[in-house]
Amino acid sequence: MLSYAEENYLKAIYHLSQETGESVSTNAIADSLNTKAASVTDMIKKLSKKGVLSYQKYHGVTVSEKGEKAALQVIRKHRLWETFLVDKLKFNWDEVHEVAEQLEHINSSLLIKRLDEFLAYPKYDPHGDPIPDENGEFKAKPQIGLAELTVGSVGIILSVKDSNNSFLQYLDKIGIYLGAKVKVLDKVEFDGSSEIQIDNKKIVFISKEVADNIWVTD
Amino acid sequence: MLSYAEENYLKAIYHLSQETGESVSTNAIADSLNTKAASVTDMIKKLSKKGVLSYQKYHGVTVSEKGEKAALQVIRKHRLWETFLVDKLKFNWDEVHEVAEQLEHINSSLLIKRLDEFLAYPKYDPHGDPIPDENGEFKAKPQIGLAELTVGSVGIILSVKDSNNSFLQYLDKIGIYLGAKVKVLDKVEFDGSSEIQIDNKKIVFISKEVADNIWVTD
DNA sequence: AATTATTTTTAGATAAATCTAAATATCCTA
DNA sequence: TAGGATATTTAGATTTATCTAAAAATAATT
16 A cells, blocks of 8 residues: 555656656656655655565666556546546646646545546546556557648647646647647748647647647547 | 644544534544544644634633634535535445545645536535535534434434444445435334334334434424 | 766654653542 | 542654755766
């Protein structure tokens, strides 16, 4: 059984290890959780003693099989709750994260089973990220970055890479949402920015930074 | 802002003070929370410093106005979640308590506003207890104990006094549920037990202890 | 390769929530 | 009302999660 804080560390470390594919450094963990390196050292010792991380002094940590299972269950709960908040309680996609951060630690297997059922077994959360099943299995949609679409081609918005609130609010404002059909009308060589048409209607300009942050169908 | 533990203490103390109407003793609190008296002393010092309790050494505590407001908001969240679990997730009324104990501490006013809306502003929880509104206002249904019904009279099951799981499971088993119409067919002088007909159909015998634990319409 | 810079760990403290054991206050009863 | 029984508080520890500052290890650079 993991504590609230332990679950948060494990989840963060799992995400970091997915991003980099390598062992995760103490400082990277400290940054992502807004804590100090010393606190991280203490915690990773505890988590490796519990068998969810493997840790070599001065050389970072990797997530064990057992740790991955546990992390995926937390992520499952997080994404189910986000789905609940958006689908049932009419939250915007930029309002769900903080609340789901709390809800993901509620401990009740019956609750999650029933919630999943109530939501009709969703496969993806409101940001397009896959929801692991009870066994931790999930499948990401085949996807490429919006920035890689060539002029004239079309894609469906699938998810965002970094789902921080101000970015999501910006997308909302310009009219980009999950499932929107986007067509690349033009691209500027100089700065990589592009002109995009949403649902054959609204035309917007987005920077390369924004396009790089959006996944579309391949 | 109250911590998880502080909220639990405050809620328990509020309930105890409602039951007795007097100041609440250290031991009574310790019993109801399964902790030790020494822990309670520490906590009530902290809570009275925060202004939610008033405390006189060796003479117990009372809940302040500010404390009552805070306690009622926790109770509001608890009962809204219980309603959600039963109405939407198909929990049985004996399965909701432990989960609601966790959910009641989730901190998000938007969440509670939307949950209330989603549940269509319920006035009573699955055990028949009133749900306080955003201002802490609530009204209990006029009610008497089932044991006080005279032979031949009829009542509607409104709520239970002590909603511990084994009691609720017992009620389920014999067919008593919230909203059921009950008619008292007979009462035994000797031990106070009675013969009850549920919904003009099933006839069951219940002890005085059980009847004392059930509220019906007056 | 030697030195500097960076990262990580250790040592020692702190705050929250809990406990046991001892001290003290209040209650009750003979 | 005096003294024992009960209730409450204090003192001192423990666990968890944090921190700062110092020490140690690793990485980078000239």
